[in-house]
Amino acid sequence: MLTRRDLNRALLVRQLLLERSPLGPLEAIEHLTGLPAQAPNPPYLGLWTRLRRFQIEDLSALLTSRAVVRTALMRATPHLVSARDATDLRPLLQAVQDRHLGPSGRERLRGADPGRVAAAGRALVEERPRTIKELGAELSACWPDAEPAALGAAVRAGVPLVQVPPHGLWGAVGQPAYTSAEHWLGAGVRGGPGTTLDDLVLRYLAAFGPATVQDVQAWSGLSGLREVTDRLGDRLVAYRDEDGAELLDLPDAPLPHPDTPAPVRYVADFDAIVVSHDDARRIMDDRDRRDVFGVPGVIPGTVLVDGFVRAIWKIIRRKGAATLVVRPLFQIPTRDVHDLTEEGERLLAFAAPDAVHRDVRFNSRR
Known part of the structure; x- marks a missing residue:
């Protein structure tokens, strides 16, 4: 049996949020099976919070060189994926x-x-x-x-449409323009032949597991995946959660100890970590769903404290100043406020390097 803290730490390590990863941005994007990209900036922020070394130009170069693209995939929503995944997964x-x-x-x-x-x-x-x-x-x-x-x-x-730069680059505005993936990427970008639903399920578990079949379906938008997991058979292992639901996983996937320390993290708008499970309690309490999903079509940036969503954040730009506003959903301990302030200052230095004044502000909790 796996507790919610077990599942939380497993999700964090696989999402590269338990510690920042040495992976390059392209390798990280493929490991995560893409990043939600309903707006231009969130994928940049999602990589910044996950990788040891990442600069805005790193991802912009991948977009302009056509190594990665923005295209509708999981749940029919825009995702930033590698060129290979764009053609193989569609x-x-x-x-x-x-x-x-x-x-x-x-x-x-x-x-x-x-x-x-x-x-x-x-x-x-x-x-x-x-x-x-x-x-x-x-x-x-x-x-x-x-x-x-x-x-x-x-x-x-x-x-299969892809959004053409400059839309999708950091700070881009306006409606995106599209062409077909085949026209943009050419015929030589396909990965290995025969990518299957089995492969898709295995990749999901590597980045989001352990998980129920319903979780995989919530992430992908597909239905009827029980047939796929049954076919995978002994390529998977099974656990139970605290409510008795069956959880499937890869035999060699990491399962950190539930007491493993989890650093504070600023998670980007629309991030998959809050939308990729039918049961999101491994990352967020049910009572906070109204705050996170209160506006249809909008998912704000969230703050992880001890691995769980404990606040919502946004950056406000005004007259040369950049303010990171944190709205707690719970009382945040003083030591975590200190860590969040330091991490917030690093985030502002990344996201608003041109700001004359940068500040981290905590609003009253609800």
Whole structure:
């Protein structure tokens, strides 16, 4: 039986949050099976808090050289992944894209065939990168009865689109422009042939386990993965959590002692650590879900104290000053406030090096 603290420490070490990793950014991105990238800056912050040596230009260089891309994968949400993962994982997750379009999206197409719309959209984005809004407007010339937003959504579901720099670079603003992964990356980026759902489950456990089948499904957006875990058989080991649920894991995956010290960490907006389990109690108490997930489509930066979410943070820029505002969800011990202040100053030096004044401020807890 594994306690929540057992699961917490296992998650932290596999997420490179128990101690900063010597990995390079590309290796870390592949180990984590990507980083959520609903906005340009969070992947940079996610790597900063995980790696011993990381600078903004390290990730920008990977994006501009096309070694990594931003594309919709798990849960049909944008992720920053390696070029190899962008091409290998998308076919495994196509069902998630199709479900994201859904019956309502097809209804708003007003009889337009999604496959034909996707093919026409592919031709347009391979001619030159376009925003989803531009796609919808241009495709309306062929399908005037369809809603432009639905036409754009059909292309996004049917074509593996990648966001083209400069969008995705640190500090970028505005709507992203897209082209197809095949056009952007070329034909020579595929990894080993035959990447399977088995491989996807094993990679999830390496980065997020031990976990239930429901956890894997919550992370990926897929359903019916019990068949996959049954097929993996003795390639997995099984535990139980405190409620008796079955947890699956890799036989040689690390399981640190539950009393292993965990340093304070500032976790980026949208970070996978808070959205990648059906049962998130290994990292966050149920009573805090309202604060973390209170605004639909927005997941704020969170603060880990002793390995668990204990606060929410954001950086406010105003007139040359940068203030890191921490809003505690619990009473934070004085020693941890000191550590958070020091770590916050390092975060500000990374994220706001041009600020004339930098400060860490703690608001009253709820």
